[in-house]
Amino acid sequence: MLGKALLLSATLLLLHAACMTYDHVSHLKALVQPEAPVPLNTLYESILALVLGILGASMNSPALKDITWASEMKKRTIDDMDARSGLASYVSRGKLFHDQRGASRPT
Amino acid sequence: MSVHSALEELAKYRVQNRRASQEVFEKGTSVLQKNGHSKMGDEVWDFLEQLALAAIDVGRLDVADQCLRRLSDKFPQSPRVDCLAGIRLEASEPPETALKYYSELLEADPTNVAVWKRRISVLRRMGQTEEAISELSQYLDTFYTDIEGWLELADIYARCNQYDYSLQALSHTLLLAPQNPVYVLQSAETAYTAGDLPLSLKMFLMVVDMTDGDETEFLAESTPLGITVRAWYGVKLCARRMSENPRVVTASASDASPPKHLGLLDELATERLRVAYSSAGQKGDIAQGRGIVFSWVASP
Numbered sequence: 001m002l003g004k005a006l007l008l009s010a011t012l013l014l015l016h017a018a019c020m021t022y023d024h025v026s027h028l029k030a031l032v033q034p035e036a037p038v039p040l041n042t043l044y045e046s047i048l049a050l051v052l053g054i055l056g057a058s059m060n061s062p063a064l065k066d067i068t069w070a071s072e073m074k075k076r077t078i079d080d081m082d083a084r085s086g087l088a089s090y091v092s093r094g095k096l097f098h099d100q101r102g103a104s105r106p107t
Numbered sequence: 108m109s110v111h112s113a114l115e116e117l118a119k120y121r122v123q124n125r126r127a128s129q130e131v132f133e134k135g136t137s138v139l140q141k142n143g144h145s146k147m148g149d150e151v152w153d154f155l156e157q158l159a160l161a162a163i164d165v166g167r168l169d170v171a172d173q174c175l176r177r178l179s180d181k182f183p184q185s186p187r188v189d190c191l192a193g194i195r196l197e198a199s200e201p202p203e204t205a206l207k208y209y210s211e212l213l214e215a216d217p218t219n220v221a222v223w224k225r226r227i228s229v230l231r232r233m234g235q236t237e238e239a240i241s242e243l244s245q246y247l248d249t250f251y252t253d254i255e256g257w258l259e260l261a262d263i264y265a266r267c268n269q270y271d272y273s274l275q276a277l278s279h280t281l282l283l284a285p286q287n288p289v290y291v292l293q294s295a296e297t298a299y300t301a302g303d304l305p306l307s308l309k310m311f312l313m314v315v316d317m318t319d320g321d322e323t324e325f326l327a328e329s330t331p332l333g334i335t336v337r338a339w340y341g342v343k344l345c346a347r348r349m350s351e352n353p354r355v356v357t358a359s360a361s362d363a364s365p366p367k368h369l370g371l372l373d374e375l376a377t378e379r380l381r382v383a384y385s386s387a388g389q390k391g392d393i394a395q396g397r398g399i400v401f402s403w404v405a406s407p
Contacts, residue, residue: 070317070318073287073288073289073317073318074318076123076289078289078292078334079126080123080124080125081287081289081290082258082289082293083125083126084255084258084262085124085126085160085255086220086221086224086225086228087224087225087227087228087255089228089231089232090160090163090164090197090198091163091197091232092164093166096166
């Protein structure tokens with residue numbers, strides 16, 4: 001919540017600083033004056049926007065995921081590791097319990 | 108269950124190699140009925156193979172036939188589909204027919220690994236254990252890196268109570284997959300059954316090391332979970348038997364060195380098992396059988 005609010009305020013501040021700079025440059029162009037540096041409060045405003053933006057972005061990031069091998073191994077069960085699907089026997093007594101539509105029942 | 112979530116679950120089962128045939132069958136048939144397989148693109152063939160195997164396992168050979176027909180229409184002459192057709196044959200014909208079918212396929216293409224493994228599986232199912240072992244050994248001489256094969260060999264030997272040979276097969280598994288704690292646990296338990304207690308104790312402690320490596324918590328505050336509890340049980344059993352019978356401490360078939368602080372290990376295992384089964388470990392989660400565990404670890 002705070003992260004999103006900071007990010008939003010940083011974006012607004014940056015837009016405002018950009019508008020002020022555009023104003024400044026168009027003002028100089030209208031009066032046909034040589035290039036003068038951007039006024040200081042615009043600079044401070046953009047630096048503040050940068051700081052707030054960094055804070056907001058770091059607070060807004062999603063929770064860290066577990067990437068260690070041990071944590072991945074915790075999610076696997078012994079049956080998964082021992083599955084041996086290439087050598088497994090798929091013949092069981094299941095077909096004696098199930099009603100097979102279209103196939104003959106064992107007598 | 109929506110088609111999308113069912114397909115996600117089935118994909119997860121494929122990745123984790125989970126068999127769960129009844130669930131796969133139910134989810135898969137619901138996807139087929141809702142016609143979800145038409146929008147899947149290229150993943151539909153993996154899905155059909157998984158569903159066919161689950162249907163054969165559950166006993167619904169009609170659904171398996173449907174999937175198999177679709178797969179063979181799309182991929183004629185494919186070795187993978189031939190192998191699946193062989194499994195379908197195993198389910199309804201006597202095993203000799205299936206063996207003949209596999210031998211024909213192997214004559215046509217001797218490098219067909221999947222068919223060779225099916226042949227070994229049929230031999231084992233028929234009860235011809237010696238042939239199964241010799242074929243499997245030949246297969247593993249040719250294709251050394253097949254972990255499934257080594258695990259199957261270890262299983263066959265263990266079923267015949269030949270735990271030393273089983274341990275040897277498992278040692279190859281450990282070479283091929285050294286970072287997997289489940290195989291170390293299986294080796295530890297096999298070594299315990301074979302009577303090699305110092306080796307077994309070492310391997311149980313290795314499992315604890317591999318699985319309980321929680322850097323953020325100290326050992327005193329963490330709770331053992333999952334196979335770590337099983338490993339602590341193993342440590343407790345080994346320590347108890349070694350303190351009762353000092354002769355087994357030095358009689359190790361693999362020349363494993365005897366443990367130095369047996370009494371301390373015993374106490375540690377007792378404490379860890381108590382923590383694992385007490386409610387202070389997981390919040391509000393009192394394990395069943397807590398009283399039994401506490402009395403067992405306390406008795407000398």
